[in-house]
Amino acid sequence: MNNQIFAAPLAGITDKPFRRIIRQFAPDVSLVTEMISCHSLVGQHKNCIRNFDEYGDEGNIGAQIFGADADLMGQAAKILQDAGAKWIDINMGCPVPKVATRAGAGAFLMKDHVLAGKIIEQCVKSVNIPVSIKTRLGWDEAHKDWQDLVHVAHESGATFVSLHGRTRAQGYTGSAVLPQKPSNIELPIIANGDIKTLADIERVEKLGYDGAMIGRGLLGQPWILGVICGTCEIPKNVGEIAMQHLDLIIDYYGAKAGIPMFRKHAAWYSAGMQNSAQFRIKVNQITDEKELKDLMKEFWSL
Ligand SMILES: Cc1cc2nc3c(=O)[nH]c(=O)nc-3n(C[C@H](O)[C@H](O)[C@H](O)COP(=O)(O)O)c2cc1C
Missing domain, CATH: 1.10.1200 (Non-ribosomal Peptide Synthetase Peptidyl Carrier Protein; Chain A)
Incomplete structure (x- = not known):
């Protein structure tokens, strides 16, 4: 699995205090920040201060941005690089209406691969750290075209992709189902969705995935990544x-x-x-x- 174990971005949850707790159990895992709007980051809006930090002391951390304006996304990526992020992650999976329908960002980019490509290219051009995307299987059951988006991401200069095994229409309901990773996929793919144990990780490894990302499994048990990686035991109290x-x-x-x-x-x-x-x-x-x-x-x- 190349030790590619990630803590997923969870808005309102994986803030700096929670990341510090996670990191104490699992010093080497990769963490992703809560999503940050490119508009509030570039405009230095007050509501952004809460989830915009200095990342220099945080080990391998990706800072996640969302937005639909390629230029602003590039500027936001640069701000996050300067703040110490080790890579930039672009949100292409968030289904909430505020992001996906009203802002034309997040999951909406699964419907507009041209814009998705432009945003990735602009971010890649603006920074000298890796750029990844986090997405889902597709917009809905009839449009599970994630492989096309991975192809666009590759052409546009992204380094890897995190894939949540649900569609936008599913939201967080039902079970995440990841297909066997096709052999012609050009980028490393990190599996995400309902992964909570070492057995789950072994299952996605057998499907050909290059890493695993845990989200809700961290709630109330921030040591879980450390237990899986063998760097800690479950705390006694x-x-x-x-x-x-x-x-x-x-x-x-x-x-x-x-x-x-x-x-x-x-x-x-x-x-x-x-x-x-x-x-x-x-x-x-x-x-x-x-x-x-x-x-x-x-x-x-x-
Ligand atoms: C409360 C909550 C907040 C989330 N915030 C984000 C976010 O900021 N960015 C993002 O890409 N995904 C976000 N997600 C999706 C998770 O990163 C992950 O893809 C999803 O929960 C499936 O993984 P899991 O089953 O391990 O939780 C969020 C999910 C939840 C439940």
């Missing part, structure tokens, strides 16, 4: 990791903004544990740092 994560979030965003952001992580970390439903209800009401930490200490016996 999940609460210690949750507490560390909370501290990183508060350092990064401050307590007022950070505590509400941490709530979903608290739910994932505690899932399946005894009394977790009551714990979640209490977590969702707390706004004070000390109160939250006291509750976590009690719940996880820290």
Whole structure:
């Protein structure tokens, strides 16, 4: 598998604090940032500050951008290269209407391969680091033309492709189904979708894929990549990791903004544990740092 194990971009989740937690368990894996709009990046919009960072201290990290304007995408790619990204990933799979229909970006580029090619070319021209795309099988069941898009990506100078085994129409429903990788595909393809275990990785390896990318499998278990790569074991007390994560979030965003952001992580970390439903209800009401930490200490016996 060439050690090509990736943490997937997850908007609102794989921010700098979460990436730091993942990295602590799996120092050598590749991570991708949450998607960033080329418009907000180039225009330095305020809402972008949250997910635009300096990446120099983050190891092998790809910064993901989305947009439909080739020039702006090129400029955004350059900004991210200057911020320390090791490669640029272009979002060509996001199905949410704000991105795919209203902005003509993300998954929409699976419908417009000419524009997709122009965007890739402009990004490749603007940076001297690799450029990849992340896409899906196609727009819908009747248009599973991902191989054509891979061909365009290759012609336009992209270095590799991450492929989510669902169509845009499927969103996140049903199971991801990846076909055998055809032998005439010109680029390395990283398999994505419903991959959570070493057995899943071995399955996509047998299908001919060159790497594997894990998204939702990271929720509440950021050590999973490390366990798969053999660089860590499952932590004995999940609460210690949750507490560390909370501290990183508060350092990064401050307590007022950070505590509400941490709530979903608290739910994932505690899932399946005894009394977790009551714990979640209490977590969702707390706004004070000390109160939250006291509750976590009690719940996880820290
Ligand atoms: C909450 C959430 C946020 C996501 N954000 C992004 C994103 O910013 N960029 C992107 O390319 N894909 C995004 N995705 C898609 C994932 O990267 C991945 O392709 C998908 O979840 C399938 O992989 P998984 O089954 O391992 O989760 C997101 C998915 C979820 C559930």
